[in-house]
Amino acid sequence: MNTTEDVRLYRVRDAMTLLGQSRSSIYELIRSGRLRTVKEGRxxxxxxxxxxxxxxxxxxxxxxR
Structure with a gap:
């Protein structure tokens, strides 16, 4: 069984769970440059x-603040 320390790359749906954000929020973070991603194929x-x-x-x- 993998722990979160073992995982190096997360799919967007896994990042949603980890960060407690919706799919659209995650993609907005990506678009705004606040959350970095990489692409492997598609x-x-x-x-x-x-x-x-x-x-x-x-x-x-x-x-x-």
Whole structure:
């Protein structure tokens, strides 16, 4: 069984679950550049590092308020 630490690339639906966001919200984050992705063929994947970076961005924004 894989833990989240073992997974390096997530499908968009998995990123939705991890971040608690809707599909349209995830794609808006991607379009706006707030969530980095890579493509493998026709599949868009979210690197685990991009998820950590996005969470860190949210934390920095929360501290700035």
């Amino acid at each position: 599949t868009r994947l979210v690197p685990s590092t991009a998820i950590r970076e996005y969470i860190a961005l949210l934390e920095r924004e929360a501290e700035a």
